[in-house]
Amino acid sequence: MILKKMSLINFMPFFGKAELDFPTPDSNMNVLLVFGDNMRGKTSLLNAMRWCFYQVALDRNMKAYPWNSMVNKVASRKGDWTLSVNLKFETDEGEHELIRGIEKRSSVITPLKDSDFKTSLLLKTNGKPVAGSEIESFIQRLVPEETSRFFLFDGELLQEYEDLLQEGSRQGEAIKGSIEKVLGVPALTNGRNELQLILKDANRILRAEQGKRTGHERQLEKMSELETLTTAIEGDIEELRDKLASCSRERKEIETDIVEVDRLFEKKVELDTLTNRIKEHKTTIVDGEAERLALRSGLWRELLVSKVQEKLTSLHEEQEALRQRKDLNTGKSYMLSHLEGILEKDICPTCDQEVSEGHKSKISKKLDDVRTSLSEQDVDGATNRILELSRMIGNLNDFSGSNLAQRLRFIENTIDKSNIKIIEHETKKINLEIELESTDSEAIKRKRGRYKILLQEEGRLERDIETQSENLEKYYSEYNTLSELMNITYSDKTSFLNQKINITTHLMNVFRDSIAVLRDDLKLRVEEYASEAFKQLTTQQKYKGLQINDNYGLNIIDHRDEILSIRSAGAEQIVALSLIIGLSKINMANGPVVMDTPFGRLDRKHRSSVLKYFPESANQLILLVHDGEVNKDVDLDPIKERVGLALEIVEVEPDHSKIVRISL
Amino acid sequence: MNEKSNTMIGLSENGHSKLKILKEDGIFHEMVDGYRAGVAFAIASNESPVPISGKKQTTFSVGTVDRKLAVSTLVQTLLDVDDSEVYAIIEQLAEIGVQKFYHEYEETGNIDFIQMLKIFESPSQ
Numbered sequence: 001m002i003l004k005k006m007s008l009i010n011f012m013p014f015f016g017k018a019e020l021d022f023p024t025p026d027s028n029m030n031v032l033l034v035f036g037d038n039m040r041g042k043t044s045l046l047n048a049m050r051w052c053f054y055q056v057a058l059d060r061n062m063k064a065y066p067w068n069s070m071v072n073k074v075a076s077r078k079g080d081w082t083l084s085v086n087l088k089f090e091t092d093e094g095e096h097e098l099i100r101g102i103e104k105r106s107s108v109i110t111p112l113k114d115s116d117f118k119t120s121l122l123l124k125t126n127g128k129p130v131a132g133s134e135i136e137s138f139i140q141r142l143v144p145e146e147t148s149r150f151f152l153f154d155g156e157l158l159q160e161y162e163d164l165l166q167e168g169s170r171q172g173e174a175i176k177g178s179i180e181k182v183l184g185v186p187a188l189t190n191g192r193n194e195l196q197l198i199l200k201d202a203n204r205i206l207r208a209e210q211g212k213r214t215g216h217e218r219q220l221e222k223m224s225e226l227e228t229l230t231t232a233i234e235g236d237i238e239e240l241r242d243k244l245a246s247c248s249r250e251r252k253e254i255e256t257d258i259v260e261v262d263r264l265f266e267k268k269v270e271l272d273t274l275t276n277r278i279k280e281h282k283t284t285i286v287d288g289e290a291e292r293l294a295l296r297s298g299l300w301r302e303l304l305v306s307k308v309q310e311k312l313t314s315l316h317e318e319q320e321a322l323r324q325r326k327d328l329n330t331g332k333s334y335m336l337s338h339l340e341g342i343l344e345k346d347i348c349p350t351c352d353q354e355v356s357e358g359h360k361s362k363i364s365k366k367l368d369d370v371r372t373s374l375s376e377q378d379v380d381g382a383t384n385r386i387l388e389l390s391r392m393i394g395n396l397n398d399f400s401g402s403n404l405a406q407r408l409r410f411i412e413n414t415i416d417k418s419n420i421k422i423i424e425h426e427t428k429k430i431n432l433e434i435e436l437e438s439t440d441s442e443a444i445k446r447k448r449g450r451y452k453i454l455l456q457e458e459g460r461l462e463r464d465i466e467t468q469s470e471n472l473e474k475y476y477s478e479y480n481t482l483s484e485l486m487n488i489t490y491s492d493k494t495s496f497l498n499q500k501i502n503i504t505t506h507l508m509n510v511f512r513d514s515i516a517v518l519r520d521d522l523k524l525r526v527e528e529y530a531s532e533a534f535k536q537l538t539t540q541q542k543y544k545g546l547q548i549n550d551n552y553g554l555n556i557i558d559h560r561d562e563i564l565s566i567r568s569a570g571a572e573q574i575v576a577l578s579l580i581i582g583l584s585k586i587n588m589a590n591g592p593v594v595m596d597t598p599f600g601r602l603d604r605k606h607r608s609s610v611l612k613y614f615p616e617s618a619n620q621l622i623l624l625v626h627d628g629e630v631n632k633d634v635d636l637d638p639i640k641e642r643v644g645l646a647l648e649i650v651e652v653e654p655d656h657s658k659i660v661r662i663s664l
Numbered sequence: 665m666n667e668k669s670n671t672m673i674g675l676s677e678n679g680h681s682k683l684k685i686l687k688e689d690g691i692f693h694e695m696v697d698g699y700r701a702g703v704a705f706a707i708a709s710n711e712s713p714v715p716i717s718g719k720k721q722t723t724f725s726v727g728t729v730d731r732k733l734a735v736s737t738l739v740q741t742l743l744d745v746d747d748s749e750v751y752a753i754i755e756q757l758a759e760i761g762v763q764k765f766y767h768e769y770e771e772t773g774n775i776d777f778i779q780m781l782k783i784f785e786s787p788s789q
Contacts (some may be wrong), residue, residue, distance in 0.1 A: 100667075186758060202676045216691070281744060289690070293690065293692065293693035293697075294693060296691075296692055296697055296777065297692075297693060297694065297697040298698075299697070299700075299701045299704070299777060300697075300700035300704035300705075300735075300780055301703065301704070302702035302704075303705055303707075303780070303781065303784055304704045304707060304708060304738065304742070305707055305784075305785075306708070306740055306784055306785060307707055308738070308742070311741065311742050392741050395737050395738070395741050396738075396741055401736075404781070405778055405781040405782065405785070408778050408781070412778060459690060584746050621710065661666045
């Protein structure tokens with residue numbers, strides 16, 4: 001399989017449409033590097049592929065994300081609840097385009113659970129649509145979900161590969177199962193089981209024939225017993241498997257519920273916070289309104305501030321004019337008494353000489369003018385007016401405003417903001433309350449308890465199936481021995497059945513032996529490839545290689561041919577990466593590998609070795625990395641010439657990332 | 665002026681009902697706040713006082729409205745009103761102001777005092 005292009009719509013942090021092309025493997029530049037800080041959407045790209053193939057996106061605990069949490073938040077806030085992933089790729093059968101999407105049901109306002117969405121799935125091969133019923137089987141054939149962990153590889157989960165070293169660990173068993181599926185072991189196991197059924201059927205017919213004869217009653221009886229027994233055990237195993245499946249199903253459902261409960265708990269906290277905030281805003285409004293009312297009692301003063309200023313100005317002007325006039329009158333009075341003195345004494349006060357008649361006449365004329373001017377003035381009235389004006393000015397000077405407008409404006413703004421916030425919070429609160437309405441804390445406790453019981457039950461059922469399978473194997477073996485014996489004894493008209501039984505028995509033995517041989521062979525090959533990769537990747541030259549155990553766990557062999565008992569976190573990561581490469585080389589040499597944050601624990605030298613070796617391990621390599629694990633400036637030399645395309649995920653705003661092309 | 669503090673003053677019956685509504689609807693904390701604001705608004709708007717038509721309803725003692733004679737002194741100073749007629753003028757101005765307030769409240773559901781203060785900030789008004 002060769003990946004060509006992926007387009008996302010509203011997928012997790014990618015608002016609207018986001019696209020990325022994949023480098024073609026036929027050139028030497030088969031590496032796509034995608035940089036992105038934490039929380040920008042690297043794992044979401046991995047999940048987008050997983051979603052497109054398997055309709056599931058997984059978190060770090062390998063739990064499925066609820067679909068409503070996968071739709072981009074910016075889009076959902078705008079009421080757009082659609083999400084889709086379109087993947088174009090090529091196989092031996094031609095060009096394919098796989099589109100998987102979800103859309104909110106029209107009857108739902110805010111989707112809370114997966115069933116609130118309707119799904120769509122479309123596959124086109126060489127431009128022609130493939131029938132809906134065949135799409136899932138096509139995907140399963142091309143990239144079985146059980147094996148997806150080996151090509152959609154999350155570096156953060158490398159830890160779980162350490163479990164492969166622990167015999168009997170549950171996680172290790174699960175990964176072992178996945179590995180065997182990748183390696184094709186189940187094909188042989190299924191073949192052997194099919195042959196066993198054919199053999200049993202043939203024996204039943206043969207026995208009916210043989211029953212007509214005498215001398216072998218005991219063997220026949222024994223075979224009949226074994227048939228009954230194996231049929232019963234097969235039935236038991238079938239029943240146990242059904243129970244196990246039902247148990248797993250229920251546990252997974254509860255697991256989803258528990259995740260949902262955790263999410264709801266967060267919502268409850270959010271709801272409480274919102275309730276408190278609404279309360280605070282309401283208090284702000286009540287306080288603001290009270291203050292506003294109190295301030296309005298002084299409104300009348302504020303309304304008159306300009307008028308008072310205006311009046312004060314005019315009063316001051318009038319007062320000033322009156323004062324100037326009063327000063328002028330004082331001058332005139334002085335002149336009057338001065339002139340009257342000259343006429344009375346006939347002597348000039350300046351030169352002490354007698355005043356001539358001509359001058360006396362002029363002085364008299366002037367005296368008349370001054371007397372007339374002074375008699376026209378109401379001096380007393382002016383003085384009174386000045387006093388009145390002073391009183392009025394005094395009255396107004398006592399009057400002042402208090403910047404009421406500014407304070408009122410502030411309060412109005414505060415009240416408006418609080419009102420807006422209350423509406424926002426109330427809307428959120430209503431949505432949260434609807435979500436929380438159906439939550440029952442007692443039911444949650446019961447579910448947690450049930451979850452534990454189911455986990456234990458699953459373990460017990462798995463052990464029972466194993467025991468019963470071993471019993472079945474033993475009885476089959478006994479039955480087959482008897483069958484062979486009977487076939488030797490009889491060689492008459494039942495020869496056809498005998499031959500069939502013979503061939504089937506031999507084939508079964510071949511299959512049984514082959515399973516063991518294949519397992520051993522595969523393990524050796526995984527060990528060989530992984531060791532080869534390990535030697536390339538590790539910087540510690542004294543390590544001889546890796547040794548595989550029954551679980552496909554890998555031990556490091558040191559220079560004394562002994563198993564290294566203590567391994568560093570970095571060494572664990574190198575071993576796990578070696579295993580992934582080993583498995584890829586055996587089974588998926590022609591497939592792409594997507595690796596998310598694969599260098600977390602590695603030092604620079606190891607990172608350099610890994611970067612150099614990785615492009616050789618897959619036909620297309622997509623590396624999703626952050627600056628902390630790969631420094632663009634110094635770490636990329638070993639891989640630079642292999643990089644077909646380099647991209648970066650950048651944040652446009654919270655909940656909105658986009659993919660941009662960068663040059664190295 | 666002390667004589668004046670024993671007088672009761674008010675509005676027309678219609679004006680009184682409107683001021684009561686403004687108080688009840690939370691525009692003013694007390695009716696007297698609206699009454700004084702009405703007087704100030706009418707002066708600031710250069711409204712000429714006219715005798716109140718219709719039946720009058722006395723509501724407030726002068727002492728309540730004109731604490732420390734602040735309102736009457738201001739009205740007398742600003743409008744050159746005689747001592748004897750100052751409270752009659754105050755009533756007329758209050759009537760004009762309250763009617764205007766109520767009109768705006770009825771039209772818009774609120775009274776934008778901030779905008780009002782902004783308009784009267786300029787001395788030319």
